[in-house]
Amino acid sequence: MKRPFSILLIGFLVAALGAREARAQLTVSELKSYSLEQLMGLEVTSVSRKPEPYAETAAAVSVLTEQDIDEAGSQTLADALRYMPGMEVARVDSRTWAISSRGFNASASNKLLVMIDGRTVYTPLFSGVFWDSQDTFMPDVDRIEVTRGPGSTMWGANAVNGVVAITTKDSRYTQGGLVTITAGSDEPGFASVRYGGQFDSGKYFYRVYVQSSQRNDLPTVTGNAGGDGWSTTQTGFRIDSAMPADEGSLSFSGDYYNGQVGTSPGENAPMSGGNFTLNASRVLSDDLVLSTTSYFDYVSRSVFQQYGETQRTYNVDTQLRYAGWQHHDIIAGMQFRNSSDDTDAGVLTTFSPSKRSINEGSAFVQDEMRWKDGRYGLIVGSKFEYHQFSGFDVEPSIRAAYHAGGSTLWAAVSRAVRTPSRFDEDVVVGVPRFPIIAGNEDFKSEALTAYELGYRAQVTSAFTWDTSLFVNRYDDLRSRERVPGKITSMLENKLNSRSVGVDVTAKWQVCSRWRLQATYTHLAENFSLDPGSTDPTGGYTEYDDPKNMASLQSSLQVTPALQWSFGVRYVSSLPNPAQKAYVTADMKLAYRFRGRWEFDLIGQNLLQKDHTEFGAGNPQAREVPREVYGSVIWQF
Numbered sequence: 113m114k115r116p117f118s119i120l121l122i123g124f125l126v127a128a129l130g131a132r133e134a135r136a137q138l139t140v141s142e143l144k145s146y147s148l149e150q151l152m153g154l155e156v157t158s159v160s161r162k163p164e165p166y167a168e169t170a171a172a173v174s175v176l177t178e179q180d181i182d183e184a185g186s187q188t189l190a191d192a193l194r195y196m197p198g199m200e201v202a203r204v205d206s207r208t209w210a211i212s213s214r215g216f217n218a219s220a221s222n223k224l225l226v227m228i229d230g231r232t233v234y235t236p237l238f239s240g241v242f243w244d245s246q247d248t249f250m251p252d253v254d255r256i257e258v259t260r261g262p263g264s265t266m267w268g269a270n271a272v273n274g275v276v277a278i279t280t281k282d283s284r285y286t287q288g289g290l291v292t293i294t295a296g297s298d299e300p301g302f303a304s305v306r307y308g309g310q311f312d313s314g315k316y317f318y319r320v321y322v323q324s325s326q327r328n329d330l331p332t333v334t335g336n337a338g339g340d341g342w343s344t345t346q347t348g349f350r351i352d353s354a355m356p357a358d359e360g361s362l363s364f365s366g367d368y369y370n371g372q373v374g375t376s377p378g379e380n381a382p383m384s385g386g387n388f389t390l391n392a393s394r395v396l397s398d399d400l401v402l403s404t405t406s407y408f409d410y411v412s413r414s415v416f417q418q419y420g421e422t423q424r425t426y427n428v429d430t431q432l433r434y435a436g437w438q439h440h441d442i443i444a445g446m447q448f449r450n451s452s453d454d455t456d457a458g459v460l461t462t463f464s465p466s467k468r469s470i471n472e473g474s475a476f477v478q479d480e481m482r483w484k485d486g487r488y489g490l491i492v493g494s495k496f497e498y499h500q501f502s503g504f505d506v507e508p509s510i511r512a513a514y515h516a517g518g519s520t521l522w523a524a525v526s527r528a529v530r531t532p533s534r535f536d537e538d539v540v541v542g543v544p545r546f547p548i549i550a551g552n553e554d555f556k557s558e559a560l561t562a563y564e565l566g567y568r569a570q571v572t573s574a575f576t577w578d579t580s581l582f583v584n585r586y587d588d589l590r591s592r593e594r595v596p597g598k599i600t601s602m603l604e605n606k607l608n609s610r611s612v613g614v615d616v617t618a619k620w621q622v623c624s625r626w627r628l629q630a631t632y633t634h635l636a637e638n639f640s641l642d643p644g645s646t647d648p649t650g651g652y653t654e655y656d657d658p659k660n661m662a663s664l665q666s667s668l669q670v671t672p673a674l675q676w677s678f679g680v681r682y683v684s685s686l687p688n689p690a691q692k693a694y695v696t697a698d699m700k701l702a703y704r705f706r707g708r709w710e711f712d713l714i715g716q717n718l719l720q721k722d723h724t725e726f727g728a729g730n731p732q733a734r735e736v737p738r739e740v741y742g743s744v745i746w747q748f
Contacts, residue, residue, distance in 0.1 A: 152166060154177070159259055170511040172260040176257075178254055185716075185743075189246050197616075207373050210726050235411065238535040247344055252280045284354065298328060303323065303324050304322065305323075317352050322346070339379065363392075399436035401432070425452075432444055432445065441479070447473065451469070487516055494506060501531060501555070519568065528559075546598075552604055558587075558605065591603070592649055606642040607651040609654075614634050634659060673703055689729035695719060721737070
């Protein structure tokens with residue numbers, strides 16, 4: 113694989129150094145530092161599509177701030193999610209991750225909605241996320257909000273078990289230049305440059321960046337080379353208006369990436385893509401706000417001997433918020449999306465027809481009611497969605513909350529669906545005339561009815577805790593039904609599941625310089641097939657989840673210039689493919705020098721030389737190695 117670091121750094125550094133007249137607005141040493149009281153007062157937007165205090169949110173939501181991401185030394189979005197409460201994060205190979213919430217984890221997890229600045233990043237081909245394509249420039253990430261549990265009422269299909277909403281920083285807070293160079297003990301390294309400035313007499317702010325990443329193959333459990341390394345170069349921009357917040361906001365951003373992924377030893381396949389996103393809001397009056405998100409997303413990738421895909425997605429999403437009636441805060445909106453693709457057949461995988469143009473449309477409305485000075489709350493709403501494959505779906509929810517003395521008790525009942533993907537409808541695995549697996553044009557939406565109960569409290573100014581209990585009932589899940597007299601299994605909806613779980617998070621500000629966080633998650637699942645089902649798998653292809661997960665994180669500001677973070681994670685065994693339980697640890701030492709330099713030492717998976725995280729029963733399963741990174745950051 114190519115190593116474009118020299119050309120990348122020389123070319124872009126010359127451009128950046130020639131623009132010294134714009135100074136950095138924030139230095140490396142001025143990263144935001146949140147107390148627990150400030151964290152409880154943070155506003156989140158991913159639950160109700162409007163700002164609301166984190167402490168009063170009637171949902172199981174967690175927030176990773178830019179400080180959390182920086183302290184953890186996260187190199188990718190997937191890395192950053194490892195310590196989020198209730199999140200199942202497993203590295204499958206060098207470029208593939210299995211990430212989910214509340215079960216159904218797999219390398220093609222299809223029940224978790226992931227968004228970057230309102231742009232959905234899943235592929236309609238199988239309703240999952242290619243995490244290697246989401247090579248987001250991590251210093252630009254402002255926060256990551258994770259809502260565990262259904263979010264379909266607000267965000268539509270595929271927000272079944274959770275929503276991950278990544279928000280990048282306003283360009284006003286990324287002024288000046290930033291250079292990062294990172295190299296690992298088993299990785300060639302990463303390099304990036306960002307520069308921000310302003311134009312039109314300060315009415316608009318901008319930033320541009322370019323970064324290059326390269327990752328080596330991971331070895332298989334049998335000691336062979338995995339052939340799964342990958343490299344990519346990505347560039348992008350963002351422009352923000354400087355209008356006051358009480359008037360509205362306007363941002364326009366875009367990214368383009370190009371690279372190659374290893375698919376087997378000695379074989380690489382190209383991948384490329386790009387996007388443009390426009391986010392705008394306008395305060396029409398004290399009680400009325402209009403917002404819209406529009407984007408175009410292009411993806412082209414090929415998987416050696418499996419399939420190729422070129423995907424184009426157009427999306428327009430508009431909403432109106434009205435808070436002019438006493439006790440009511442109403443938000444309503446509409447969305448339209450068109451996804452068109454062109455697929456190439458592989459040796460054993462074909463999509464028939466090879467081209468599709470899929471239309472989706474939806475409307476939603478939600479009313480948040482509050483009484484008794486806001487102590488009692490009731491939220492009622494529903495999404496009404498049309499999908500070209502499955503027709504109409506209704507996704508209602510009702511949430512109730514009680515707020516008192518710094519604590520919130522909440523309960524919710526929701527319905528969510530996962531609409532059919534191209535895989536469900538059109539896939540053919542095997543020889544076309546004698547397929548082993550075939551899609552089904554009558555495939556229905558998978559449905560979830562979720563019951564949730566949660567409690568969040570700030571016990572003291574230094575200690576908070578948060579817990580949620582859920583009972584989920586899934587119907588019409590994907591099954592593989594034998595076709596009489598043939599070797600073919602057709603995809604149908606005869607699998608069902610019942611799951612119960614709990615997650616707990618506690619945060620303790622031991623002193624002004626030392627903060628601890630502990631999490632625990634338990635999940636119990638039961639799967640069953642409809643009477644008469646001929647699925648020989650028993651549904652095991654739809655689940656491979658740990659029953660227990662736990663983590664402990666420590667963040668210590670040793671001196672004003674030296675910061676040390678340490679974390680330990682436990683993941684219990686997985687059922688099928690079998691995977692042993694493991695415990696591992698990560699750490700970061702950061703030294704900040706003269707306000708504009710930072711030197712980092714990052715260690716990942718420190719307790720073992722290597723370990724598997726997913727699919728250990730497969731001889732091609734990958735070993736995740738112990739890794740040590742060194743990083744230099746210069747801000748000017």
